[in-house]
Each structure stands twice: as structure tokens, then as C-alpha cells.
Amino acid sequence: MYVWIWRRLPGPTAVRWLQALGLFLAVVAVLFFVVFPWLEPYLPFDRVSTD
């Protein structure tokens, strides 16, 4: 998978590294702002009230 992505990035190695970093940060942003907030209520360590 990562090999496949690496082959499709244009430019010399240094530019490819920058692009890879950008892709990684984009994925982290999606995780932090979309996926994790959605996932959180389903996980068993966040409920603090009695009911």
C-alpha cells in the first residue's frame, strides 16, 4: 500500500518525503477532528456519571 503510494508521488525523493509528510498530517487531522470524536462515545473509559 505504502509502496504503491510512494511510486505515484511525483518529483525527487526530498519532494516525495514532503508530500508523504503532508499526506500523513492530513490523515492525522481527519482522525483527530472526525474519526476519534465520533468513536469516543463507544469506548469504555469516558463515562463519569452515575445513571
Add this chain to the structure above:
Amino acid sequence: MSEALTPVAAPPRAPGRRGRDRLRTVVRGVGQLLITVGVVVLLFVVYEVYVTDLFGSQKQAAATEAIDQVWAGAEATTTDTVVVTDPNQLVTDPRQRTPKYETLSGEGFAKLYIPAFGADYRFTVVEGTNSDDLYIGPGHYSGTQMPGQQGNFAVAGHRVSKGSPFNDLGLLSSCDAVVLETQDDWFVYRVLPMQEEEASWDGTQHAHCAGVGVQTGQYAGVYGREITVPTDYAQVLPVPQVDSTTVPPDAQRLITLTTCHPQFSDRERMIIHGVLTQSYAKAPGFLPPELGEG
């Protein structure tokens, strides 16, 4: 790896090697998948422990700013500008103090101070205990009483993540002060005796313990700290562990703090019970002496 990166013209392969190449691709794919999953899990830990703290403190700051504005507006309407420095002149009878403020879900109405956690320990308490409310700060159980009232003022808060307001509840000792500031009043609660202190309580001298004692009667078995099951809603009822929402005429003025237990889990709940021991009217420039107990 480098073999895969450099597009070298592959030598013609014998038919037998094709199955092995496919196996290699599958194994490499599985390996990369596992590494990816591991990184995502680590990122989730970072998110939970650090990033939600950042988001939470922003929300907390906004709620604090909002309540400061409300209080400043309420203060401007009073004509009393006398500066009082003697705490004894400001001591009030909680029976004479009825809340004049309104509470809206998700908005702050009081500030919580626990001097034992440091002079900078201060959280704006919001109304409600759903996940949006608790992201902002400690949340008041709707349906329980307000600060200073007879019955039980119950508050839930996160132990880990979202600002972690109640991370250190396990470090509270009996008689530690839990101070609430509302629009017009200061209410000083103190943590009740722990279960293991019950037997020797009356025979020992305690600092700051005036008004705090082992609970008897309908309150028997209510301790400063309890670990209980998540379904134990009776802990936040007017008389903890008595299954009724009516406040009896002789009810005490309690505070209850709840958070998850053990740390990083929510298998159980940690409950802190305290009792009102002092209350003051707010005055310009006045801070309750209990805040300096540290």
C-alpha cells in the same frame, strides 16, 4: 523494501515462483496493516490524553468568560460598595440564601475551587452531564439541588481527558475544602470522614474539621470517598443511598462529586461526599479564608 522501490525489469520468472511472490505481497500487506493499526491506536491515545485537553480548556475558558460577564453585570446593579475584609461579617445562614440565577444546559453557573489541589485549581461548573456538557467542565446533575441548598449538589467530571478536572479526586482527604462560588455566595463544603477513619474519628483531633463528623441515622454509611458501580444513581440523591428524590425537612446540605474509576477505565465510579460547613456573602475584594488552605 528497496527492491520494491526501484522499478527494475524483473527477470523472467519460473511458474513456481509466482505463488511465492503472491504470498510475499500478502504478508507485506498484513505487516503494513498491523503497523498502521498500531500507529492509529497510538494517535488515539495522544488524542485522548492531550488533544481533548486542549479542546476542553478552550471550551472551559469560554464558559468562564461568559459567567464572568454575567456576574459582572449582576454586580453592577447592586449599590453596595462597602469593602469588607473580616470574613465573620460576611458569614451567612444558608437557609436565608436562595439561588437567584438561572441555569441553562451547557452553560456555567458556578465556580469550583479545591484548595488542596493548588491555588490555581478552578473550574466553571456547567449545567448538565451529557458528553457535550462535560467536555466544557464539571457538570451539575440536573435534578439534584443547587449549591448551598438542602439535599445534594451533585457534579460529574472527567478524570482523564477533556481538561481532567477530577483527575485527583483520589487524593482528597477528609475535611479538605471544596469551595463553590455562585453569583451571590461562597459555599464551603468539606469532605466527610473516610470509612477507615470512622472508628477512631471521635477520639482524634482534626484540623479544619468543625462541622464534619461520622454520618448517622439515614446518612449512616455515607463516607468521604466511595467506589461504586456505574448504575449507583442513589449516590446523587438528596440523601445518598436512600432511593427517593424528595428532600426530607431535616436533610443536610451535601455535595457529591463523581468521576470514573479506576483511572483510564470506567468500570466503576469514584464518589466524593462532602457537607456544607460555612457560607459567605460575596463582597468586592473578599475571598474566603478557606481558599488559602492549600
